[in-house]
Amino acid sequence: PAVTQPAAAQQIEKPDLTLAIGGRVALYYLPLNIADLNGYFAEEGLNVDVVDFQGGSKSVQAVVGGSADVLTSAFEHMIVLKAKNQDFTAITLMGQYPGFVLSVTPELAKDWKGMESLRGKNVGVTSPGSSTNKMVDLLLLGAGMEPSDVSIIGVGAGPGTLAAFRNGSVEAAVQADPAATLFEKEGLAVPVVDTRTPEGTEQVYGGPMPAATLSVPTAFVKANPNTTQALASAMVKALKFINESTPEEIVDVLPEDMLVGGDRALYIEMLEKVKPAFSPDGVIPEAAVETAYRAQKSYNPAVAEAGEMDLGSVYTNRFVEHANGS
Template identity: 25%
Template sequence: MFLFLAIVLVTTACQSNNEKNDTVRLAEVTRSIFYAPMYVAMEEGFFEEEGIDIDLITTWGGDKTMTTLLSDGSDIALVGAETSIYVNAQQPNDSIINFAMLTQTDGTFLMARNEASFDWDDLRGSTFLGQRKGGMPQMVGEYVLKQHDIDPHIDLDLIQNIDFANIANAYASGTGEYVQLFEPQATMFEEEGLGHIVASFGEESGTIPYTVFMAKESYLEKHNDLIERFTRAIYKSQQWIYEEDPNTIAKSLSPFFEDTSTDIIASAAERYRNQQSYATDPLFTKEAWDNLQDIMEEAGELPKRLDYDRYVDNTWANQVVNE
């Protein structure tokens, strides 16, 4: 009897050890506290609970991220939804489908070198260190500036020839009077006395599908169960980040930002949470899709309007939210 039980236990253990998690190759457009719920899902074991191992790569820029996805260098991409519009407007054989929203506002902050009280008119005639043409930070930035009657191409000395990954370094080196920066760079620069956060583009621009999980249509068709489990892990983390205190969040994020103090991580995460930049669920609404295309059209970057029902699939998001 004891021998039989021992054999059963050993056999069960071997079966458990042989059961491997599904690996998802995930490409993120940059490394930012703006994407905190994704890192939380990794660090707090939410992906592990769903039988998923994440192979995370940082591709530093929307164009590079989409190239990685299209060339099968990744299975899923976390990037601005505008990249899916650029690709799908060319009618590829394998469309790019947006299936879960991670952030729902712009994630950049306007930094000024001087601490004097800020007015948007102060930007006129200034040197503005902008973002990549056609990318979400630049398009949202232009949209917000125009709401304040500032034409970025006429009223500013706009610099756009610096690679995305080097913008923060360029500002730190003295280029530009104003710059758009993500966290944690914005808070770090304040701490270092390099500038001051004077406005939030996220608060100014409204709900936008700023960063979204997307994949090729063929991948989604072949991995229905996996995508549901992936989306469930993200939803768990979205709920978690609105329930926990900033210090707990910082502890979870710190392995992804080893050169950043936990105080800065906590401050940056709280700043994003307070302005509800983190989506509270993975549902990608038509309102957000339409707002995105309006902003792209305003910037002169919209190739053509694309149908929401064709390129956004909330199947898995609806499933996990309604469980």
């Protein structure tokens, strides 16, 4: 008789997937790395190839262009894409706070007078147009300045960020951990705005702000509902693992090359700080979606001019709720 596949694998419409991510080493994307490294995608019958790009805007282009199937990015890209008539659906929330930190050199920090102190300065972000760049824009606009009042420099999310401060090519940067903590530890820069906490998130975004999400083009959800469910189920397993494990147990999963700076003890310390930022269940809160929309409307003319947006179309909790057994 013919060899039959297990039932679950038969139902997966598209088992081989390419996933685009912008700056894989950032702790911002830890849940995705855990899902991959702990074999949760494989357990769900998927073979996922993770492709790393310099920043969020680059990984979005890969999925829009069709060279990747699945996107791991900041939630706000969903809204920007929708405004351009590109329909994407976020299916799992990884981070409840953005976790981005604006850090400035010790010299700038001494006389810090808010964003005015950055006028004419070079500010490092992962890549131009990415969420780290958007946070700079939002802070500038909030201070009555223009995004053009600073020069934006793309420095990635890894060791290049440290080099940019060391060689003086930037005087400030918006980065997630591990970069943000490493700047401080090495005396390169001091945090002045910190969205690793609910308070800092409120200060910058005016409400809860969804951070990293897993998303797919809306047409993909319709064509591949079982594959979409498998992706969400693997991510919920990863979030539960993070929620239920000690920082030491989490670090044990990561290979050497993901520990930027190579310092295990420092990584554990960082994880203790950022652990509360990860969603416990992957559910995307409606209030957070509304905050993301308001933020985009304020600094993104394309979104402001797109008119009323049906926010219910850019995310769904159906798959994570099923994965959580509700």
